[in-house]
Amino acid sequence: MELRPRNKAPTKKTSVSRSRTVLGDVANRLEPKGYQNKRRSTAVIKTRGKIINASNPDNILENTNNGTYAQKKNNPQRRVSLRLSVKRKGENLDKEERQIKRKRKEYKQPKVEGSKPKGRRSHSCGRKESKDKRKLKEDEVQSFLVHPRFRLRRPLSDGKALTLGVAAHDRKDEGNELQIVPYVTDLFQHLFRQEEKYRPQMYMGEQNDINSKMRAILIDWLVEVHMKFRLVSETLYLCVNIIDRYCYQVAVKRSQLQLVGVTALLIACKYEEIYPPEVNDCVFITDNAYTREEVLDMEQKVVHKLRFNITVPTAYPFLQRFLNVVKASTLIKHAATYYTERTLQEYDLNKYRPSVVSASAVILAINNPDICQRDEFNTTLVCGMPTLLLEYTGFKANELQECAKLIAVKVGEEPITASKRKLFAVKRKYENRKYMHVSAMRQPTVDFIITDNNKNHG
Numbered sequence: 001m002e003l004r005p006r007n008k009a010p011t012k013k014t015s016v017s018r019s020r021t022v023l024g025d026v027a028n029r030l031e032p033k034g035y036q037n038k039r040r041s042t043a044v045i046k047t048r049g050k051i052i053n054a055s056n057p058d059n060i061l062e063n064t065n066n067g068t069y070a071q072k073k074n075n076p077q078r079r080v081s082l083r084l085s086v087k088r089k090g091e092n093l094d095k096e097e098r099q100i101k102r103k104r105k106e107y108k109q110p111k112v113e114g115s116k117p118k119g120r121r122s123h124s125c126g127r128k129e130s131k132d133k134r135k136l137k138e139d140e141v142q143s144f145l146v147h148p149r150f151r152l153r154r155p156l157s158d159g160k161a162l163t164l165g166v167a168a169h170d171r172k173d174e175g176n177e178l179q180i181v182p183y184v185t186d187l188f189q190h191l192f193r194q195e196e197k198y199r200p201q202m203y204m205g206e207q208n209d210i211n212s213k214m215r216a217i218l219i220d221w222l223v224e225v226h227m228k229f230r231l232v233s234e235t236l237y238l239c240v241n242i243i244d245r246y247c248y249q250v251a252v253k254r255s256q257l258q259l260v261g262v263t264a265l266l267i268a269c270k271y272e273e274i275y276p277p278e279v280n281d282c283v284f285i286t287d288n289a290y291t292r293e294e295v296l297d298m299e300q301k302v303v304h305k306l307r308f309n310i311t312v313p314t315a316y317p318f319l320q321r322f323l324n325v326v327k328a329s330t331l332i333k334h335a336a337t338y339y340t341e342r343t344l345q346e347y348d349l350n351k352y353r354p355s356v357v358s359a360s361a362v363i364l365a366i367n368n369p370d371i372c373q374r375d376e377f378n379t380t381l382v383c384g385m386p387t388l389l390l391e392y393t394g395f396k397a398n399e400l401q402e403c404a405k406l407i408a409v410k411v412g413e414e415p416i417t418a419s420k421r422k423l424f425a426v427k428r429k430y431e432n433r434k435y436m437h438v439s440a441m442r443q444p445t446v447d448f449i450i451t452d453n454n455k456n457h458g
Contacts, residue, residue, distance in 0.1 A: 146391040150185050152192050152355075153394035162186055169325050169388065179324070188321055191313040192355060198312035200244035200350040207247065209254045212347035216415050218243070218261045219345045220423040225262075225285055227429055229277055231269065233337075237314035238268040240344045246302050256298075259290050263298040271310050315340055315354035322362045322393070326386050335365035335438045338430040339407055345423065346410045352403050359393055360403035367404075370441040408444045 148154070150167035163185040166174060173179040180187070204212055219240060226236045242264040246252075252260055262282045269276035279292050303310075319340050323333050339361040343349045349357055363385060365371060385397050415423040430439035 144391060145388045151392055151394060152188055154189055169327070169392070172327075173324070184321075188318075191317060195313045195353055195355060198241070198245070198309065199353055200241060201248045202347075202350055203244070203248040204347060207251060210247075210252055210257055213415075213417060214254065214257060215243075215347055216345045216423055217417060218257055220415075220425045221258075222261055222265060223341075223344075223425040223429065225265065227425075228285075229269075229281075232272055233341075234314070234316055235265070235268045235272040236341070237316040237344070238272060238310070238312070239265045241312055241314050242267060242302065242306065242310075244350065245306055249305055250301075258286060259294060259298050260302070262286055262290075263295055263302055266295065267299060267302060267310065313354065315343075315358045318355040319358035319361065322359055322389060325392050326362065326366075326389050328362065328365070331371055331436055331438070332362075332365045334430070334435045335368060335371050335441075336361045338426070338435065338438050339364055339411055341430075342411050342426050343407055345415060345426070349403075349406065349410070355393070356395060356399065356403055357407070359389060359395060360400050360407055362389065363400055364404045364407055364444055368441070368444045371438075412443050 146169065147167065149163055150170075166181055167185065170179070170181045170184065174181050204210075204215075222239060223236065226239075239261075243261055246260060246264070262285065266277070266279065266282050279295055282295055283290060283292055319336060323336060328336070336358075340358055343357055343361070352360075366386065367384070385400070390397060390400075414427070417423065427439045429435075431437055
């Protein structure tokens with residue numbers, strides 16, 4: 001394209017006529033009619049080593065051995081056109097695409113027995129190795145009574161690695177909605193992690209005005225109040241937990257110890273009970289030793305000191321879980337509950353985790369000879385350490401054995417006050433026919449604790 005002035009005609013040098021277009025200063029070159037025919041006559045098309053003269057299609061120039069082109073005239077059978085060459089190239093491309101698609105289809109097709117897909121490499125050796133590894137893993141899992149993913153101790157979960165499926169020891173409770181089988185494994189894993197944070201600690205060394213005997217008297221009195229109000233078992237365990245955690249942080253006077261106890265019972269009732277007792281009832285059971293305002297003030301002090309952390313794991317849910325895992329009979333359940341509730345009075349057992357105390361109480365009930373003789377339901381558990389319980393909890397047998405021995409000593413010795421008054425509220429509670437008189441039976445001693453780790457399970 002060339003630029004020209006607006007008011008000038010085309011020059012003589014160019015034989016091409018120019019006219020003004022929409023672009024204004026830019027002129028399109030328009031070729032004359034004769035020029036187009038002349039250009040076509042000299043055009044030569046190359047196709048696969050042959051040259052075709054476009055002006056005379058009958059003349060085909062063939063490539064000779066000497067590298068020159070010889071013209072062959074009047075051969076209509078060997079005419080080659082541009083369209084034909086393009087079509088042949090397209091056919092070749094189509095063939096390549098079809099081969100690629102065919103290979104892809106063969107790769108995606110499922111393998112048929114007795115035949116191998118073409119173009120696909122067989123990986124039979126790798127499959128055999130993977131099958132062998134799977135068999136080894138299955139054998140390892142079958143060697144355990146409790147699968148590692150259903151145990152109490154597992155790697156920390158970030159909310160994405162939730163447990164799917166049902167453990168073997170929970171299959172019998174799939175139809176029971178109260179057992180929440182799909183979620184029970186993750187729930188108790190969370191309780192086990194939070195237990196260390198909110199467990200009772202040893203604090204009597206820092207208290208100047210109270211001791212462990214006063215604590216035992218307070219809890220014995222709270223057990224009687226608990227029976228009188230007909231409260232649930234969770235309330236008593238939570239009440240003792242609140243007392244111990246508050247006394248661990250605050251130095252309590254002897255005159256305020258009963259006030260702390262009755263206030264902790266009121267807080268636990270508000271948390272666990274459907275119809276908790278009123279404040280005036282708490283004042284009445286103390287024989288009007290404290291006023292209503294003092295109870296309310298102490299309630300504020302306790303909840304603020306504990307930072308309103310009332311949802312804490314106690315020994316009671318772990319006890320119910322362990323009894324369900326080992327498939328204990330009704331008599332063993334009552335005996336284990338009696339031993340666990342009896343330990344609430346003993347300050348020395350605060351050095352153990354509540355879950356350890358519950359597991360030790362279950363083992364102690366299993367190894368009681370009188371319970372084995374009187375078991376009317378023919379339980380499958382026999383004397384020894386249940387391997388199912390050890391695998392589920394992950395506790396060591398020596399740790400449970402040590403705690404069980406201490407519980408056996410404390411249960412055999414009834415606590416006595418300085419005034420030689422016996423504290424037998426828990427024992428009198430479990431002498432009732434409702435609990436099958438488990439506290440009236442011969443209590444286990446250290447000699448009845450089996451040291452062998454027998455593989456007995458329910």
